[in-house]
Amino acid sequence: MAAEEQEGFVFGGSPWKDVEGPSLYSSLNVPSYASGEDVRSAYRRMCITFHPDKHNNAPDKEQARVLFENIKQAYDVLSNPEKRFVYDTHGWRGLRAEKSVGQSGSTPCCTALEVEELRSRFNRQLCEERNRIQCSPSCNVAMAVNAKPLLLQSSDKRKGSPPYFTIQKLAMSQAFKFGLTARDTLRCQVALQTTKTGKTFGSVVGTYRHVFKSGSCVQGSVGLGSMHHAELEYHMLLPGDFHFSVHGTLRHVYGDFNRMAFSIIPTASATIGRRIGPCSVQMRYSSEDPLTDKPECLTTTISCNSTAASFELRSGGPPVLKLLHPIQLAPSAVLEPKASLSAESVRLSYALRYGLNDHTDISLGVYVKLPGAVGCFLAVSYQNQDFEVPIELADSLSPTALFYAHFLPLVTAGIMRYCVVKPLTYLVSREQRAEDRQRQQTATSVKRNEAAMFVRLMGATYDNSVASEQARGGLIVQDAWYGVLVSHRLPGSSTVRDADIEVADVQVATQCLVKDSKLIINSESKSSLPGFYDPAPGLRKSLRVRYEFRSRVHEVTVADNEPLQAPRQSHLVR
Structure with missing residues (x-):
């Protein structure tokens, strides 16, 4: 490893370890289409300035040795057709892979090894990220609100009282997942629920899951609280995309829950199904459940999920048909109309899901249930935290109910966006910008010192x-500035020059690029030129050169990625 680090470039770290590095073409000031002779000519010019034998002072000789080693490395790559092709095709990754293959004594063909290395690294990072997301705590909060008194006339008992609303149900749950091994996970969940009658139910559930090598898994859970229960579930993968699962539950009921005395109630279910592309078909047998008054039944479910639409059809027992067709309105906005039809009711709804940022989504929706109610809902999702508030507005369909069903979510979303989300986002982005600014200042300071070393050796x-x-009346650079430039007139001067907070004085480095009264700078980023550095990372930069040619003053400004050729008649200051 030490030898590998010594052989690498020192411009901001070793390129054999970093994904990106300085442009090799800019290091020699040659274009990407330069011929082998152009590369050799540029390398010889660099040798005249930076070869250690050209400097007698011990500190300058040591600095020249370090800088010249980098230039020699750039020349070794660009003068070798095979290495140059690898660099042009794969960049620094290709050079690093080729170097690692060459050191192992294998054939210098880096493509297959690099692909395998990237795939292995990506899979490791994906597994670590998946474990991190799974192990992070998740929270779900649902609050059902009855707002019908806000729209309907109060009863005779409450005539003259102000409008009010009630909370019918409040449910909260917090879950934690721990990865014990690659195949074993432990999940702990705490749930609490209150009803409009004032009753409160709570439970603590622990779940253990083990995945076998075949892909099958077994899962067991134990819950303590208002109703103790124990569950055991087994999933098995069968040939031909079939799957089979069995599920058993024992519930310990006591007190006067659901008008039943103390007892242990067992239930069981079994499911077999098959997946065909995005669609799946499954049959499920469920035993009788006395707690919910569900009879023994056999149901068949056909579902299809795709990016365009999804539907679900359930028969055997109460038939149910569900349809969903998301419509992409904008890159961060999706309209999701839904329909659910059963033998007892019809529920139509649509929701607008809007992504505020990479981690936060807000969903605004309106639903109509026939026969039943009209209402709206607001849902907020932040990473693994979900909050949902359904609001029931009326018992029947009416223009007033539909108006408030659209009005309330929009007002609530606006308040959250401008009073909560935007201030928090601003605070987080301000802290992030401060950290980025500090890192950029540190990197810029290092680059500034490297450029100063170049300039000192260019004396x-x-x-x-x-x-x-001067002897031939040729091109002499008077001023050269590189960075974010803003025009203004200097006090007490009749000349106009570009300057700004973020600029670098590159007059010496630019003069050293003059050859035979010609200044040629290619279109690569100029921050990698000897004696240059990037004073404003991430911002649009320009190069301003003021030079004298045949006793006449010229001035030119070019963008960072534009080539510069001087002198030109168009540069003449009139």
Whole structure:
């Protein structure tokens, strides 16, 4: 590892370890289409300035040795057709993979190894991220609100009283999942529910799950609380995309729950199904459940889920048909109309799901249940935290109920967006920007010191270039600025120059690029040129050069990725 680090570039770290690094073409100031002779010519020019033998001072010789080693590495890559092809095709990843393959003594073909390495690394990162998400706590909060008194006339007993609303049900649950091994997980859940009659039910449930090598799994859970229960479930994968599962439950009922005396009630169910592409068909047998008065039944369910639409048809017992057709309105907005038809009722609803950011979604919806009620709902999802508030507005369909069903979610969403979400997002982004600014300042300081080393070693080359150009009346750089430029007039001066907080003085480095009274800078990012550095990472930068040619002043400004060729008649200051 030490030898590998010594052989790498020092511009911001070793390229054999980092995914990205400085542009090799900019390091030699050659375009990406440069021929082998152009690369050799540029390398010889760099040798004149940065070769250690050109410097007698011990500190300068050591700095020149480090910088010249980087230039030599760039030349070794660009002068070798095979390495240059790898760099042009795969960038720094390709160079690193080729180097690791070459060190192992294998054939220098990096493509297959690099793909396998990236796949292995991606799978490890995906597994770690999945475990992190699964082990993070999840929370669900649901609050059912009865707002019918806000719209309907009060009863005679409450005539003259102000409008009011009631909370019919409040349910909360918090769950934690722990990955014991790669195949074993433990889940703990705490749930609490209150009803409009004032009764409160709570439970603590622990679930253990084990996955076999074949893909089958067994799961057992024990719950303590208002109603003790124990469950055991087994899922098995069968050939031909079939699956089979059995589920058994023992519930310990005491007190006067559901008008039943103390007893232990067993229930069981079995399911067999098959998946065919995005669709699935399954049959489920359920035993009688005295607690919910559900009879013994055999149901058949056909479902199909895709990005365009989904439906579910259930028969045997109460028949149910569910339809969902999401419509993408914008990159962060989806309209989700739903329909649910059963023998007892018809429920139509639509919701607008809007993504506020990468972690937060808000859903606003309206539902109509026939015969039944009209209402709306508001749901907020933040990572693994879900909050849902259904609001019942009327017992029958009416224009007033439909108006408030649309009005209340929009007002609530607006209040949450501008009073809660935006302030929190601003605070988080401000902290993130402060951290990014600190990292950028540290990186810029390192690059500034590297550029100062280049400029100090360019002293003799700069003097020779100025003297040669003065003798022939050639090109002499008076000022050169690189960074975020803003025009303004300097106090007490009749000339206009570009300057800003984030600029770098590159006059010496630019003069050293002059050859035979010509200044040629290629279209690569100029921050990798010798003596240059990036003073404003992430911002749009320009290069401003003011030069003298044949005793006449010229001035030109080019963007960071634009080439520069001087002198030009169009650069003349008139």
